[in-house]
Amino acid sequence: MEKQVLKETRAIVSVLAGATLLGSMGAWGRAIYRYEGNPMAVVTWRALIGAMILAALLAIFQPTLLRIRARDLPFFALYGFVGVTLNFWAYFSAVKFTTLAVAITLLYTYPAFVVLLSALFLRERITSAKLVAVAVILLGSGLVAQVHQADWLRLNLRGILFGVLAGITAATYSIFGKRALARYQPWTVVLYAFAAGSLFLAVLSGPRLLPALRYPAIAWLWILGLALVPSLGGYALYTIGLRDLPASQASIIATWEVVVAAFLGWLVFREHLAPVQFFGAALVCFGIGWIQRAET
Helix, strand or coil: CHHHHHHHHHHHHHHHHHHHHHHCHHHHHHHHCCCCCCHHHHHHHHHHHHHHHHHHHHHHHCHHHHCCCHHHHHHHHHHHHHHHHHHHHHHHHHHHHCCHHHHHHHHCCHHHHHHHHHHHHCCCCCCHHHHHHHHHHHHHHHHHCCHHHCCHHHCCHHHHHHHHHHHHHHHHHHHHHHHHHCCCCHHHHHHHHHHHHHHHHHHHHHHHHHHHHHCCHHHHHHHHHHHHHHHHHHHHHHHHHHHCCCHHHHHHHCCHHHHHHHHHHHHHHCCCCCHHHHHHHHHHHHHHHHHHHHHC
């Protein structure tokens, strides 16, 4: 019993650490956007670099983790396309057709979709505790993103559909990941999901990636950091935690990311945080604590 509790505690800490790194992604991105204004080019390069570096490290230190069964290649291709490529495309399309606040709020509907999809495909129970946690976190995320101040004139059906798609595809990362972790180690899962996702992103970006060859060295250092710290580090830690937690519980804990992102904006970029945003962050923390108390 104690061993199981320790295992779950380590998994929770791993997911929280991963969410903390993922929450810093915006700060890294802002540093890079001084040199490149195309977010899709940035996320494509960070995915490509992250996959190549991870593949090289595994080849040197753990070559056995590079091996997967040939029949699992279509699974990982679908995993990368839906959970990485389609997710990025849907999110940036939502930002384009609506507002950032609405896009972020719709993205953070993904725990609700994980709860539903994990019940359908992973046989996890839908409990009242999970529903309460999801509702509280969705409200909290919306307040942190200041969705109440959004330009509702820009709210249209196309933007809403892209935002919902971003939430659904973000949820599939956990669902596919849970299936993959039944057969492979977390580093193998992250590598092949990233590799497939980055290849599809590169195909979609096409010639728009070429201007990056003229970036100054400092820009490439920022992109390297983005690839290694919030991207590889964040996704790897989340996937390690996902191995020992229900997908629904892990996704709820991972919403800590939105709190980290808001507070980094406040600490690093001196962005103003209104009292309602602090209240929203408190709601997210309450939702995370609620699901831990209910699941133990």
